[in-house]
Amino acid sequence: MAQSLAQGAAGIALLHVERAHARLGPWSVAHRWITQASSGDVSAADTTGLFLGAPAIAFLLNTTPTAFNARYSDAWTTLHAHVTALAHRRTDTALARMFRGDLPTFAEYDVFYGLTGIGAYLLRSDPSSSALERILNYLVTLTRPLETDGRSLPGWWVGHDPRRGHSAHFPGGHGNIGAAHGITGCLLLLAQTLRRGISVEGQPEAIRSICEHLDVWRQDSAAGPWWPEHLTVADLDTGHPHSHGPGRPSWCYGTVGIARAGQLAGIALDDSALQRSYEDALYRCLTDPIQLAQVTDTSLCHGWAGIFQTAYRSAHDALTPHLHNVLQPLGDALSAHARPGSPKGPGLIDGDAGCALSLTTLATDQAPTTGWDACLLID
Structure with missing residues (x-):
């Protein structure tokens, strides 16, 4: 648990590193949490990813201020070597799966434990590495259709249900559209890298392909566009999603994360029309009070903290100023609902640490000095 960026000491340490960076707290507290997060053997097994194990601790150490780099440089160098090797192993495994024609799982490509999350770390720490290049090439390939059981499916179609199990509601698996576990997370990394001048052959076309897929499944309503969280085989056959309206706004699955990814795609492709369309959707x-009424907590994943942080980043990249107008009411909602002692615990993704980090952005009206929200790929 200590090595978990999502729920453990690693994620809590991010909060205290950001606070120390911004001179809102002492470095000694941050160091104590870093020590707790990195105590014991740090796993670099193939089941680890950005939110667990060596990649999580390496990401944490990469956020420390320059003045303290010497204290952690040896540990980071060792961890980084393990993460680089992990990235190559995981890419090899994914490409072998593609060659067999099997369906992927969330763990292969998602932000939390998959290659997209590992790529997010490498974008920060080693953007010119062959490891990141291979991940980007893999993601480009992932956007191409996969022929299986006599039919063509999106390359990211997984063989399990949204809870990673098997149920009668999802025969033949599903296609996930969200940022946390779906194709929108891949779009975030592809757009963030291209935006920074890092690309591989076919990357702009892959971004376009994902955006075209999102266009197909975009649903328009009086309150604005929305997207289904996931698709079934039956949805593909009928051309209509099984969901009848937008889910709660969130980074992980909802319009908020999807719109940020689409906005970044527009920026990366220098396509102002695409960028504006997603900014308008956001x-x-x-x-929309009906959609906002579905928000029930203050978490980064699917609550007010993630909504505010994503909106803050989006507003500061926006072509038009109207997104800035939502920051004050969103900040008010975050402040009104924030209470210490979250029932989900003190962690980053669902608990107090993530909420406190977004409150820090709200209080300072500045983007994170550590870039901690790169773990969500919204920076």
Whole structure:
């Protein structure tokens, strides 16, 4: 648990590193949490990813201020070597799976434990590495259709249900559209790298392909566009999603994360029309009281903290100023609902640490000095 960025000491340490960076707290507290997160053997097994094990601790150490780098440089260098090797192993495994024609799982490509998350770390720490290049090439390939059981499916179609099990509601698996476990997370990394001048052959076309898929499944309503969280085989056959309306606004599955990814795609492709369309989708979502009424907690994953942090980043990249108008009411909602002692615990993704980090952005009206929200790929 200590090595978990999602729920453990590693994620809590991010909060205290950010606070120390911003001169809102002492470095001694941050160091204590870093020590707790990195105590014991740090796993670099193939089941680890950005939110667990060596990649999580390496990401944490990469956020420490320059003045303290010497204290952690040896540990980071060792961890980084393990993460680089992990990235190559995991890419080899994924490419072998593709060659066999099997369906992937969330763990292969998602932000939390898959290659997209490992790529997010490498984008921060080693952007010119062959490991990141191979991950980007893999993601480009992932956007191509996969022929299985006599039919063509999106390359990211997984063979399990949204809870990673098997149920009668998802025969033949599903296609996930969310940022946390779906194709939108892959789009975030592809757009963030291209935006920074890092690309591989076919990357712009892959970004376009994902955006075209999102266009196909975009649902328009009086309150604005929305997207289904996931698709079934039956949805593909009928051309209509089984869901009848937008889910709660969130980074992980909802319009908020999807719209940020689409906005970044527009920026990366220098396509102002695409960028504006997703900015409008985000604005309409965040000004719809019916959608906002579905938000029930303050978490980063699917609560007010993630909504505010994503909106803050989106507003500061926006072509038009109207997104700035939602920041004050969203900040008010975050402040009104924030209470210490979250029932989900003190962790980053669902608990107090993530909420406190977004509150820090709200209080300072500045982007994170550590870039901690790169773990969500919204920076």
